[in-house]
Amino acid sequence: MTATHTSSSLVIATRESRLALWQAEHVQALLRARGHQVELLGMTTKGDQILDRSLSKVGGKGLFVKELEVALEEGRAHIAVHSLKDVPMELPEGFVLACVMEREDPRDAFVSPRYASLDALPQGAVVGTSSLRRQVLLQALRPDLKIEPLRGNLDTRLRKLGEGQYDAIVLAAAGLKRLNMAERIRCEFEPGSMLPAAGQGALGIEVRSDRTDLIAALQPLVHMPTWLRVAAERAVSRRLGGSCSVPLAAHALLADDGTLTLDAAWGDIEGVQALIQVRQQAHVTTLDQAEALGNAVAEQLLAQGARCAAKAE
Numbered sequence: 509m510t511a512t513h514t515s516s517s518l519v520i521a522t523r524e525s526r527l528a529l530w531q532a533e534h535v536q537a538l539l540r541a542r543g544h545q546v547e548l549l550g551m552t553t554k555g556d557q558i559l560d561r562s563l564s565k566v567g568g569k570g571l572f573v574k575e576l577e578v579a580l581e582e583g584r585a586h587i588a589v590h591s592l593k594d595v596p597m598e599l600p601e602g603f604v605l606a607c608v609m610e611r612e613d614p615r616d617a618f619v620s621p622r623y624a625s626l627d628a629l630p631q632g633a634v635v636g637t638s639s640l641r642r643q644v645l646l647q648a649l650r651p652d653l654k655i656e657p658l659r660g661n662l663d664t665r666l667r668k669l670g671e672g673q674y675d676a677i678v679l680a681a682a683g684l685k686r687l688n689m690a691e692r693i694r695c696e697f698e699p700g701s702m703l704p705a706a707g708q709g710a711l712g713i714e715v716r717s718d719r720t721d722l723i724a725a726l727q728p729l730v731h732m733p734t735w736l737r738v739a740a741e742r743a744v745s746r747r748l749g750g751s752c753s754v755p756l757a758a759h760a761l762l763a764d765d766g767t768l769t770l771d772a773a774w775g776d777i778e779g780v781q782a783l784i785q786v787r788q789q790a791h792v793t794t795l796d797q798a799e800a801l802g803n804a805v806a807e808q809l810l811a812q813g814a815r816c817a818a819k820a821e
């Protein structure tokens with residue numbers, strides 16, 4: 509099929525959480541503005557169903573994308589919109605990341621009904637998060653805090669906070685901002701105190717690699733400065749085993765002159781080893797160069813004692 513899809517409809521496969529739907533509708537609106545007919549196909553993924561266990565224990569990021577890929581494979585849908593943070597570092601054979609869009613705020617947000625910031629929390633306060641990265645970084649900032657598991661979509665997490673199970677929760681600012689809940693954010697963590705996850709705040713669009721027509725149709729949505737940043741971040745994560753079971757942070761900034769500055773941190777979840785942090789810069793214009801910077805940073809982390817995740821089977 510070589511025809512453009514202005515005549516037939518493009519179908520976006522999406523999870524059905526409010527955030528996933530917002531993201532899919534955002535892409536739908538951008539594509540419609542370019543003359544495409546676009547529909548949504550909502551679906552529930554395994555990651556949405558398993559809410560009682562930490563993601564790192566039940567198989568990790570792939571859980572949120574597998575069902576969407578099956579829909580692409582079977583031709584029930586054409587494109588899948590993902591939070592890049594949830595997309596595995598290696599896509600399965602036959603799929604590609606066709607597009608990375610402009611990044612929303614990549615920082616983590618502190619949300620609490622009573623306390624204005626992490627510093628304001630009393631000794632031994634309970635903070636909810638299920639991310640290993642947030643856990644080790646929070647514990648490095650405040651060893652006295654009690655970190656408790658917190659899963660579920662944004663509404664579920666905010667509800668649990670409201671029920672009083674936690675003094676505060678930490679989650680991505682991007683999700684709250686997209687859903688018009690920025691007023692819930694008491695403060696944001698600067699990357700210097702809490703380094704974001706690879707890809708946090710960015711959206712990626714996945715298609716079947718044989719659909720070169722779709723890849724071409726998506727190019728107007730590409731934001732190359734974001735893609736260069738997240739390519740470097742994801743390369744670090746890929747080298748270290750790229751899953752939720754690695755307490756890893758990676759965040760890159762791109763200066764106007766093309767200098768990409770990549771920060772990464774790895775923490776030992778058993779607390780045996782202190783946090784290892786690395787920063788490296790390179791002038792980049794291509795995704796390959798950005799990935800090379802990410803690989804170099806990963807090697808530095810490994811040289812300083814970071815360990816790869818065991819390969820998930």
Ligand SMILES: NCc1[nH]cc(CCC(=O)O)c1CC(=O)O
Pocket residue numbers: 591592593594678679680681682683707708709710711
């Ligand atoms: N792990 C779930 C997830 N995947 C993407 C986001 C937020 C939005 C984004 O990073 O684009 C979230 C929620 C969170 O981490 O608080």
